Amino acid sequence: MSLTLYGLGPSRSFRCLWALEEAQLDYNFISLDLAGTGPDGAKSPEYLTLNPQGKVPTLVHDDFVLTESAAIVNYINALTDKHLIPLAPQARAKYDELAYFVLCELEQPLWTTGKHRFAIPEEHRVPEVLQTAQWEFEKALKALGELCDLHAQPCHEGGYALGGEFSFADILLAQTFNWADRFKFDVPETYLTYRDTLFARNAAIAALGKFA
């Protein structure tokens, strides 16, 4: 089996790198220049055949190609027997609920900020939206408190997003808190401690080592 992850370290592809390490799968990591059109560029004709948006991450498993970080994380779980996503229908549904919440609510204000600070062409940037993004992030943080168990039992006391066991939901959340912290959003101390505890896992350290 050949597994290749195309990405860029400090990006959503870190979710997938970390998941691959937790799953203890053999893989290659190919780091891309997001704007590049050359051989290592995410906008090269070759890469665009894998990922038509020229974005990262992309996973290639033999001749199977998959984009979208959360779909890749789910697929990685399917390739391992380590049970990193709950199996029972309601527990699985709760994982999905949190995963979609991270993607649709929590990370969106961060991505809006990234786009309007640097990622989209200057003529399309709207500086006023940055304040709205801050407000939306605070609102999402409040909702998160109701959705997951981190308040009941913080991670450094043995708690994880879905309860007593580590799951890929923790990767999605911790990476997103880290992103928020890098963008200087106000992230409550409990969530930063949670991020730090998770980033100290061997698999996270190994994944970070791929682009250090």
Ligand SMILES: N[C@@H](CCC(=O)N[C@@H](CS)C(=O)NCC(=O)O)C(=O)O
């Ligand atoms: N929903 C996608 C978003 C992918 C995405 O936007 N990736 C960014 C890096 S985090 C990217 O490749 N940006 C380059 C671009 O927009 O051209 C996912 O979660 O994989």
